[in-house]
Amino acid sequence: MKATILNIGDELLIGQVVNTNASRMSQMLIAAGIDVCGTYVIGDNGADINFYLRHCLERSDVVLITGGLGPTKDDITKKTLCDFFHSELYENEEALANVKRIFDARGYELTPINRQQAWVPRCCTMINNVVGTAPCMWFELPQANESPDGVNTHPTSQNSPKVVVSMPGVPFEMVNLMETEIIPRLQQHFRTDQIINKNILVQGIGESFLSDLIEPWELALPKSIRLAYLPQAGMLKLRLTARGGHNERPQLEQQIADAVKSLYPIAGQYIVGEDLESLPELVAYTMKRAGKTLATAESCTGGALASQLTALAGASEYYKGGVVAYSNEVKECALGVSHDTLAAHGAVSEETVRQMADGVRQRLGADYAVATTGIAGPGGGTPQKPVGTVWIAVANAEGVTARLLKFGDRRAQTIERTCNAVWSELIKLVNQNNPVKPL
Amino acid sequence: MKATILNIGDELLIGQVVNTNASRMSQMLIAAGIDVCGTYVIGDNGADINFYLRHCLERSDVVLITGGLGPTKDDITKKTLCDFFHSELYENEEALANVKRIFDARGYELTPINRQQAWVPRCCTMINNVVGTAPCMWFELPQANESPDGVNTHPTSQNSPKVVVSMPGVPFEMVNLMETEIIPRLQQHFRTDQIINKNILVQGIGESFLSDLIEPWELALPKSIRLAYLPQAGMLKLRLTARGGHNERPQLEQQIADAVKSLYPIAGQYIVGEDLESLPELVAYTMKRAGKTLATAESCTGGALASQLTALAGASEYYKGGVVAYSNEVKECALGVSHDTLAAHGAVSEETVRQMADGVRQRLGADYAVATTGIAGPGGGTPQKPVGTVWIAVANAEGVTARLLKFGDRRAQTIERTCNAVWSELIKLVNQNNPVKPL
Numbered sequence: 001m002k003a004t005i006l007n008i009g010d011e012l013l014i015g016q017v018v019n020t021n022a023s024r025m026s027q028m029l030i031a032a033g034i035d036v037c038g039t040y041v042i043g044d045n046g047a048d049i050n051f052y053l054r055h056c057l058e059r060s061d062v063v064l065i066t067g068g069l070g071p072t073k074d075d076i077t078k079k080t081l082c083d084f085f086h087s088e089l090y091e092n093e094e095a096l097a098n099v100k101r102i103f104d105a106r107g108y109e110l111t112p113i114n115r116q117q118a119w120v121p122r123c124c125t126m127i128n129n130v131v132g133t134a135p136c137m138w139f140e141l142p143q144a145n146e147s148p149d150g151v152n153t154h155p156t157s158q159n160s161p162k163v164v165v166s167m168p169g170v171p172f173e174m175v176n177l178m179e180t181e182i183i184p185r186l187q188q189h190f191r192t193d194q195i196i197n198k199n200i201l202v203q204g205i206g207e208s209f210l211s212d213l214i215e216p217w218e219l220a221l222p223k224s225i226r227l228a229y230l231p232q233a234g235m236l237k238l239r240l241t242a243r244g245g246h247n248e249r250p251q252l253e254q255q256i257a258d259a260v261k262s263l264y265p266i267a268g269q270y271i272v273g274e275d276l277e278s279l280p281e282l283v284a285y286t287m288k289r290a291g292k293t294l295a296t297a298e299s300c301t302g303g304a305l306a307s308q309l310t311a312l313a314g315a316s317e318y319y320k321g322g323v324v325a326y327s328n329e330v331k332e333c334a335l336g337v338s339h340d341t342l343a344a345h346g347a348v349s350e351e352t353v354r355q356m357a358d359g360v361r362q363r364l365g366a367d368y369a370v371a372t373t374g375i376a377g378p379g380g381g382t383p384q385k386p387v388g389t390v391w392i393a394v395a396n397a398e399g400v401t402a403r404l405l406k407f408g409d410r411r412a413q414t415i416e417r418t419c420n421a422v423w424s425e426l427i428k429l430v431n432q433n434n435p436v437k438p439l
Numbered sequence: 440m441k442a443t444i445l446n447i448g449d450e451l452l453i454g455q456v457v458n459t460n461a462s463r464m465s466q467m468l469i470a471a472g473i474d475v476c477g478t479y480v481i482g483d484n485g486a487d488i489n490f491y492l493r494h495c496l497e498r499s500d501v502v503l504i505t506g507g508l509g510p511t512k513d514d515i516t517k518k519t520l521c522d523f524f525h526s527e528l529y530e531n532e533e534a535l536a537n538v539k540r541i542f543d544a545r546g547y548e549l550t551p552i553n554r555q556q557a558w559v560p561r562c563c564t565m566i567n568n569v570v571g572t573a574p575c576m577w578f579e580l581p582q583a584n585e586s587p588d589g590v591n592t593h594p595t596s597q598n599s600p601k602v603v604v605s606m607p608g609v610p611f612e613m614v615n616l617m618e619t620e621i622i623p624r625l626q627q628h629f630r631t632d633q634i635i636n637k638n639i640l641v642q643g644i645g646e647s648f649l650s651d652l653i654e655p656w657e658l659a660l661p662k663s664i665r666l667a668y669l670p671q672a673g674m675l676k677l678r679l680t681a682r683g684g685h686n687e688r689p690q691l692e693q694q695i696a697d698a699v700k701s702l703y704p705i706a707g708q709y710i711v712g713e714d715l716e717s718l719p720e721l722v723a724y725t726m727k728r729a730g731k732t733l734a735t736a737e738s739c740t741g742g743a744l745a746s747q748l749t750a751l752a753g754a755s756e757y758y759k760g761g762v763v764a765y766s767n768e769v770k771e772c773a774l775g776v777s778h779d780t781l782a783a784h785g786a787v788s789e790e791t792v793r794q795m796a797d798g799v800r801q802r803l804g805a806d807y808a809v810a811t812t813g814i815a816g817p818g819g820g821t822p823q824k825p826v827g828t829v830w831i832a833v834a835n836a837e838g839v840t841a842r843l844l845k846f847g848d849r850r851a852q853t854i855e856r857t858c859n860a861v862w863s864e865l866i867k868l869v870n871q872n873n874p875v876k877p878l
Contacts, residue, residue, distance in 0.1 A: 013475055015465030019458060022480060026454030036452055038487070041461060041478040048477070172849065296742075296763070302749020303735075303742035306763040310741025313817055313850055321769035323762055324735070324745040330760035330803050334773065364769050378752055410611065411752055 001190050003029050004056035005039040008067035008077055009169055013043045021066050021174055032183050033195040033243065034062070044068050049080045053164070057141070061162055062186060067169030069134035071113045078120070078137070081166055085139055087121035095126055095135040102133050127181050132173040136181065139164040160190050191246045198256050200238040200263065201273040201282060203427060207236060210267065217266055222255050234279050234424035235272065272427055279423040280308040286427050287318035287368075290434035295366035296322030297335055297356040299347065300374035300390055304415050305422060320366045325356065335359035348373050348385050350402045357395035368430060369395045370422045376411045390418050394425045396433065401425065440629050442468050443495035444478040447506035447516055448608055452482045460505050460613055471622050472634035472682065473501070483507050488519045492603065496580070500601055501625060506608030508573035510552045517559070517576070520605055524578055526560035534565055534574040541572050566620050571612040575620065578603040599629050630685045637695050639677040639702065640712040640721060642866060646675060649706065656705055661694050673718050673863035674711065711866055718862040719747040725866050726757035726807075729873035733865075734805035735761030736774055736795040738786065739813035739829055743854050744861060759805045764795065774798035787812050787824050789841045796834035807869060808834045809861045815850045829857050833864045835872065840864065
């Protein structure tokens, strides 16, 4: 079963807004077992919308459209879809109640133009958008092989009517609709395969060594389960994907649970977490699991470590805070780095990074601390310490471990890679001192 | 003159990577006076590449392709283009020297597979990619109205041969090629109009008041210059766009310079900067212009203020550092917020945010300081202080100004909007105390 994605909006076409919707939608579709064969960005232009809607219907079973549903004149998606399906607009009661509710909550008066948000084509199923004013519209093609305009389309995989869904382009409204309404309805409508994904995060062993170690386990997996190795910054992700018929979800869930359980006796010492997407999520999980607190001291990462942690809800459970010590004075006054050390070895040195980590841990009263100092560039390099030279450290009450890293001259990349290296070292240390208990 | 963008890669299609290339390319094309009529994401699939290349050639004068140029088997763009243009691959000397240079610099051995990076179709112009190993390829269609396969394409606006450009998908390689090679070559090839954009940033006056104030100036602008109002977070951007013939660049530059100069006597007191893209850039410009230093104290923004500043090169010229005071202990020990204040008013209060700003300014020895404390959510709200309640403060030696903000329950949005509000207040205060001198 195949899907195409059509993102409509002049702001996307001219590059004013980065189109994050396409990748979010693709991820959700693929996780649900629906293949994506193309994504298209076009402007708010009736002829283009018509052309690409036809084109997408020829290529796929479902066309997911975002954008062009606002109340202003330049948003023409709804009118264009209404004409495409030879329908007419009417005021939908449920949609109107939703628009009224949202305007009431914000204390705004409902103008006639805003009221038009509740108008939808008669031929569609209105799907309520509870987090926004533009309703979602679900269209089915009356005949499997022919669109209303007589355009031939290839028969769908399941001989179910083809589907066109129009959603608002506001990312969180789209995500909410996809998760709660569209994906479940598509799975029902097309009786798609059930897909269950399970991620197991591994550290401290190379891909090929792990592969040898778990080969017998892998060979014993049921045929419904596939295994993929996905190396990521600072960790290796093992992804188990179970795929089965429309009604087989309970069996698949059991198979996945059994597979995971039987992996622990073989490779448990390398498993650092399950079902986490990013390194900062893994840090949060690891610190909470160990019941320990953390502080950060940052020079070259300049607050990136802190903001990665605090972007996730619940950071206050383990994160005490940090110091961004951009100037040497701050390294001295806020972290207690010694003036002599800075004079003798410089700000970018093993001695300084060790004192930064130790200083922030003690001053902020945390169990663990991490520190960074380096030359992110493009300026500031010397022959001895070229741009890209970075020292990182991880500390606890037992001591400090420091490491030298060497990157290139791209500032953003150096900051990002330094963060990844810091998180990796921290997770390793915390897990060493607070071993994961066997299940 | 019209362009289409074709981004090739399975990783884009399945949503593993967000396609930032399309928006970056669109911005650059539009700034150069080239319209974008569609952008397409397809997988590493020969049939699709062929189909959409034909499709794009029918719709536009230039097709810009990214991706699929790596040395592995799944990257098939080069081979597919070579077949499309009925050409054959050969080893290009200049491309080979470039690949060797990059491998030497990294200390890697050049394997036969990597050497294949230097092979390009005979019919194309090889454009050296100095920051990566995959060369860029420039193809021209031999006849204006016909592709090599006999597909009819509409005549180009300027009757110049149509152009197909294939670039690597790595964002910084693409950006470097677009800026230094592709845009200038397209302007030359199609003898496009010259476009000059100039941004003037304004604060402290509403759009409609400014519009009234500068109306006589606007009416006196030469016909070649258009004015647009672009409201952004925390500032208003006035964009002047001058457009003229292929050889008129010097005249256009003079017209823009004259227009900007004549705006200052009318609206100079509201102008806070020129040609800056974001609020953090404006903060950096403002602090450097005033020659003052800055410190940050963050609770709910959790390092986002610091990392926005330090993401820009040269931050050490004005940014001393900051404290991420996530826990109350850190607010006390690292910022000197009084225990009694925290007990009586709570961490999210005017009294606390004032002491945070003042404390970090004094302790880090900075001229100015900003502070944030709030409930970013989703947890932690109370009836008196619901999720989204945020206090911000701006301080200098003369005193502290605090402001209450109210946002919703979306964490990332609250953090982002708090940062924008803080930067706005800071720029206002610094400009008040360090007025821009008239030109």
